[in-house]
Amino acid sequence: MAVRKSREEWKIYGNVFDKFTIQVLQKLEAKGLFDHLASAVALGKEANVFTATQKKDLVVVKIYRLENCNFRKMYDYLRHDPRYIHTKPSKRFVVFSWCQREYRNLLAAREAGVRCPTPLGFKDNVLVMTLIGKKSTVAKQLKDLAPEDPEKFAGLVLKDVRKLWKHGLVHGDLSSFNILIHDEKPYFIDFSQASPTKAPNAKELLERDLKNLAKFFKKLDLVLDVEAEKVKILA
Ligand SMILES: Nc1ncnc2c1ncn2[C@@H]1O[C@H](COP(=O)(O)OP(=O)(O)O)[C@@H](O)[C@H]1O
Ligand SMILES: [Mg+2]
Incomplete structure (x- = not known):
């Protein structure tokens, strides 16, 4: 599938996207996880959250920032988790693990029958999930x-x-x-x-x-x- 957006086009969503993240977004887009970002929902402590179109639906794209994140806190939390005990103290690796952990946790929570978004996919520092809400x-x-x-x-x-x-x-x-x-x-x-x-x-x-x-x-x-x-x- 063709990548729909050029790097220039992604830039209109603000300066939150570094070159690496733009490439990750393009890969997820090419995989068909979403068509294009629609609007910003929240700029949080660790992540920027957007809605994105996916055919006729809207999904949520959560982008963990590679910079300006609380690396120390994230690393400490990860190392308490038996699944991530061996995480290397590398900033990038910690952010990737953090994103993967949210994906895995959401899957488990869904399995448990808990009301939460369904994770649709992730890559590196970007997670795609269903939107909680009505239409747009x-x-x-x-x-x-x-x-x-x-x-x-x-x-x-x-x-x-x-x-x-x-x-x-x-x-x-x-x-x-x-x-x-x-x-x-x-x-x-x-x-x-x-x-x-x-x-x-x-x-x-x-x-x-x-x-x-x-x-x-x-x-x-x-x-x-x-x-x-x-x-x-x-x-
Ligand atoms: N799946 C979702 N559906 C609807 N809104 C969402 C969803 N995920 C996140 N949001 C919105 O984005 C905000 C930030 O997302 P959150 O996962 O809490 O990130 P942070 O780590 O920045 O707090 C939430 O408070 C909520 O308003
Ligand atoms: Mg939050």
């Missing part, structure tokens, strides 16, 4: 939209935390920023920090996730007993 409207983050029935919503969140743990994974960065609200249901995103439950820091990550949720639920007048929930999950 991207779902809002929980921090920006209160659920109509907070109690029911919180129940669904905790159900997926349990499902994930039972399937051997803990999210590790769960907050109202990384939960989207779509059709009044929670969708977990941003899985690059998710770790196997057998990782030495897994219980710590679980506790942190629950504490973050408890803090947010409190704003909705809900009480989450972190200790009791932890006991229930670990039982």
Whole structure:
């Protein structure tokens, strides 16, 4: 399949693309994972997120920056994960592993039956996944939209935390920023920090996730007993 975009054309999306990343995007495009980038969704700490057209659909393209990333933090997190214990302390390699890890984690989370994007493919520092939202409207983050029935919503969140743990994974960065609200249901995103439950820091990550949720639920007048929930999950 022909590569549709020249390097010059990619440049219109801003200065976030280095030569290497443009080539990766062209390869994913040539593989048919998407047709062309549509619009910017978010410029985050570690990644830039775009929507892209894929035939009649929209998909999400998450581009991990090769520069301006928190390499130290990423490296430390990776080395706690038994799957990435031998990661070399090379910046590029760490970013690639981080991206691959999000892909693998999303696959596992889908297998677990957790509401989250379906990963469609990845290469090096670029991940392509399904869009959470309706047609061209991207779902809002929980921090920006209160659920109509907070109690029911919180129940669904905790159900997926349990499902994930039972399937051997803990999210590790769960907050109202990384939960989207779509059709009044929670969708977990941003899985690059998710770790196997057998990782030495897994219980710590679980506790942190629950504490973050408890803090947010409190704003909705809900009480989450972190200790009791932890006991229930670990039982
Ligand atoms: N699959 C998706 N569907 C819809 N919106 C998404 C999707 N993935 C990411 N986003 C949007 O992009 C933002 C940043 O993505 P995220 O994966 O959280 O990256 P970061 O590591 O920069 O926080 C999210 O808060 C969300 O608004
Ligand atoms: Mg995020």
